[in-house]
Amino acid sequence: MIKAQRGTKDIYGDESVVWQWIFENAKTVFQNANFTEIKTPIFEATELFNRGVGDSTDIVNKEMYTFSVGGADKNATSITLRPENTAGVVRSYIEHNFNRQSPPQKFWYFGPMFRYERPQAGRQRQFHQAGVELFGIKDATADAEVIITAINFLKSLGLNDLEIELNTLGCPKCKNDYRNSIKAILAPYLEDLCDDCKMRYEKNPLRILDCKNENCKKIFETEEIKEVILKDYICDECKEHFEELKNYLNELNIKYSINKMLVRGLDYYNRTVFEIKSEALGSQSAVCGGGRYDGLVEMLGGAPTPAVGFAMGVERLYTLINKPTPQKIDFYVVSTNIKEAMKLTQELRQNNKSAEFDMQKRKFSKQLEKASKISKYAIILGEDEIEKGYYSLKDLSTGEQKQIKSFEELINF
């Protein structure tokens, strides 16, 4: 038997109904905030992710679905299934000269992403992200706007008490100073760090701060190192930006905590970074991650453009929310006169009511039994009803039954 590929899954039945509900909430909340939907292709030139996501990242180094199309042709191109969507949106932004429109330009998206990772709870190879990207605003108002939009989306799903972790990485210069200082102070301790941290030391030193290894954590507690970690390398301008953001969040009554260890794994972030986590997710605890990426548009060939955004993991949202109970259909037409049942069902559907009838031509009691399982009301269409021209409407939750004289009355019930 051919099975779904590892790390992928079919979404159907009640689960699909919940997914639709999540999508509708995303659409409503994002569009209320004046973000417009952008659908970019599932695959892009590999080069886009190499440059956009960054070739020091695990995503680019070992997790991309990359293949070449065009066979042996000299013009064969290397394409990659998108592992995230920011690079694609930025590509589109540049390609269509969105910078010629007045800022801010605000986009939202919802769709599948692909990473070749070892699947586990909250982690699949094909997964979905809902997110927003906001271009053209340097001010911290944009950071606040993006964060409040994330909060509003979570609230719409009934997730009210997830707290935000916030940090600032500073501009490229601050980031660089910080990185060099961390490297310098840790150099003598390098041998004592875990193997992962030794690798991070070369590749992405800031990620060392995120290490969960107990021994490493202990090393970070020593006075001279702690001092460097906590010391501010953030320049005045970046500091002011961060203060401004915190003020806005306070005004908006958004709870957050500062986590100086929060360092995100994608190369393009600068200044503001944030995550929203939940213990309930287990080890893959982040349901949302985002931040500012002022250099990315320029790096991919566009005009210098400040930008900020976030992405939510839809599968992770799914595990957190209280699932709404699936709705029953409006009407089930119960009749042994199959033609009349068919006709009435069609008329109901044309009047925007969900309706079903028994295609198996089963006996009356079986039809009613089925109706009670999937429908709110049964419309009984027997010989008497057809002859005299009325409908018997039975409320299947209470058992109450009444006569309805006209079709208009029926659909307005």
Add this chain to the structure above:
RNA sequence: GCGGGUAUCGCCAAGUGGUUAAGGCCCCGGAUUGUGGUUCCGGUAUACGUGGGUUCGAGUCCCACUACCCGCCCCA
């Protein structure tokens, strides 16, 4: 890429070398020939992840593979 666990009908699940692999849910039919949800009776199904091996005999023991779950890493 590294470590640990699991795998029996659509779902849950008994089974610890010996007829024909329990049971429950779901589904279908009957009791009830135009009134469901309760109850009772009956019924369907290509179920032992895949491939080898040991044995007179394997769902059960051994080996390999695959998938899923849980951690590490990374990320949403």
